[in-house]
Amino acid sequence: MSHVLSQLGWDEFLASAYRPFDRSDATAGRVLRADRGVCTVLDESGVTRASLGGNVLLKAAKDPALLPCAGDWVVLRHWPDRRTTAEAVLPRRTCLIRRTSDKDSTGQVLAANMDTVAVVEPIHPEPDDARIERLLALAWESGARPLLVLTKADTTADPEAITRQVAEIAPGVPVVAVSARLALGVEQIRSYAGEGHTLALLGRSGAGKSTLVNALAGTAVMPVQQIRDVDGKGRHTTAYRNLVLLAGGGAVLDTPGIRGVGLLDTAEGLSRAFADLTGLAQDCRFDDCRHESEPGCAVTAAVADGTLAARRLASWRKLRHEIEVESARQSARLAGAAGHRRRRS
Numbered sequence: 496m497s498h499v500l501s502q503l504g505w506d507e508f509l510a511s512a513y514r515p516f517d518r519s520d521a522t523a524g525r526v527l528r529a530d531r532g533v534c535t536v537l538d539e540s541g542v543t544r545a546s547l548g549g550n551v552l553l554k555a556a557k558d559p560a561l562l563p564c565a566g567d568w569v570v571l572r573h574w575p576d577r578r579t580t581a582e583a584v585l586p587r588r589t590c591l592i593r594r595t596s597d598k599d600s601t602g603q604v605l606a607a608n609m610d611t612v613a614v615v616e617p618i619h620p621e622p623d624d625a626r627i628e629r630l631l632a633l634a635w636e637s638g639a640r641p642l643l644v645l646t647k648a649d650t651t652a653d654p655e656a657i658t659r660q661v662a663e664i665a666p667g668v669p670v671v672a673v674s675a676r677l678a679l680g681v682e683q684i685r686s687y688a689g690e691g692h693t694l695a696l697l698g699r700s701g702a703g704k705s706t707l708v709n710a711l712a713g714t715a716v717m718p719v720q721q722i723r724d725v726d727g728k729g730r731h732t733t734a735y736r737n738l739v740l741l742a743g744g745g746a747v748l749d750t751p752g753i754r755g756v757g758l759l760d761t762a763e764g765l766s767r768a769f770a771d772l773t774g775l776a777q778d779c780r781f782d783d784c785r786h787e788s789e790p791g792c793a794v795t796a797a798v799a800d801g802t803l804a805a806r807r808l809a810s811w812r813k814l815r816h817e818i819e820v821e822s823a824r825q826s827a828r829l830a831g832a833a834g835h836r837r838r839r840s
């Protein structure tokens with residue numbers, strides 16, 4: 496397999512997943528960008544545009560999360576008429592999913608096969624704790640290692656103080672303040688995208704993701720939006736996912752600026768993102784304690800004695816409620832589909 500693919504993380508696991516598809520007109524490649532029905536793929540001979548093969552379309556019709564997305568490893572087939580199709584998506588080791596806004600609550604895959612997910616949040620005007628907690632839950636859920644990046648560190652007098660403060664709501668997660676403008680912290684971020692490793696960036700529009708990708712790549716590969724600095728609110732400009740190969744090997748994956756990120760089935764991600772609370776909960780009298788008004792609740796006791804911030808418990812409740820509503824909606828949808836099948840038969 497070519498050097499460029501091993502720089503992108505091609506390994507024995509992928510090689511054995513690819514083996515059943517191996518034939519003279521097939522190659523393996525990594526998706527740099529996915530558009531509707533077409534993906535841009537890097538394989539050993541360069542960058543190709545591939546349309547989706549029948550099998551991929553068939554699987555995606557049942558579950559849209561199976562559509563190829565940036566970061567996926569795919570099997571390409573090169574046809575005699577010079578067409579190229581993506582015939583299969585190789586198994587994902589990690590993936591970042593968000594609930595789409597449509598009412599049937601299906602998941603949309605934002606990025607696949609990243610080793611680290613960096614939640615990107617600007618230090619200015621002020622990091623949004625609730626958004627950080629929500630995105631970290633999503634990052635944990637992906638199966639990759641989370642990282643928290645506070646951008647625009649040049650816009651505040653004491654970035655270290657803010658970093659220490661924010662670290663309290665990110666237990667077990669490294670927190671790095673960066674300034675793309677001053678090239679501060681960029682090398683530290685680059686260490687998460689070394690040879691064979693992929694770093695995905697997740698954050699709201701205007702958080703500074705594209706600027707960070709450019710700083711890591713050393714060239715302007717992503718369009719950087721001009722935003723109104725007054726309120727720090729960005730417009731949605733990155734309409735595509737993009738995997739960028741870095742000069743020293745490794746890759747960085749930008750996800751579109753996210754507005755309302757829903758959570759999908761993130762009970763596991765939530766408990767890891769709130770490891771402080773989960774740790775306390777082991778001492779609750781009841782295993783299924785909801786940390787409301789149950790007797791012997793170690794979590795509400797910790798809030799009462801100031802060990803745990805009340806805001807933190809409120810945040811956890813809000814996200815847990817969302818997950819419950821979401822899973823109820825999904826069960827209803829599944830029951831509805833089953834009923835529909837019964838009526839037809």
Ligand SMILES: Nc1nc2c(ncn2[C@@H]2O[C@H](COP(=O)(O)OP(=O)(O)OP(=O)(O)O)[C@@H](O)[C@H]2O)c(=O)[nH]1
Pocket residue numbers: 646647648649650673674675676677698699700701702703704705706707718719720721722729730731732733750751752753
């Ligand atoms: N002062 C300062 N401004 C920055 C820094 N990084 C990014 N910005 C500015 O923040 C704005 C938004 O940056 P982008 O990189 O486009 O943000 P994004 O997260 O990619 O946004 P989307 O493309 O909408 O997802 C731009 O005006 C940047 O110039 C930084 O380190 N310091």
Ligand SMILES: [Zn+2]
Pocket residue numbers: 776779780784785786787789791792793794795
């Ligand atoms: Zn409790």
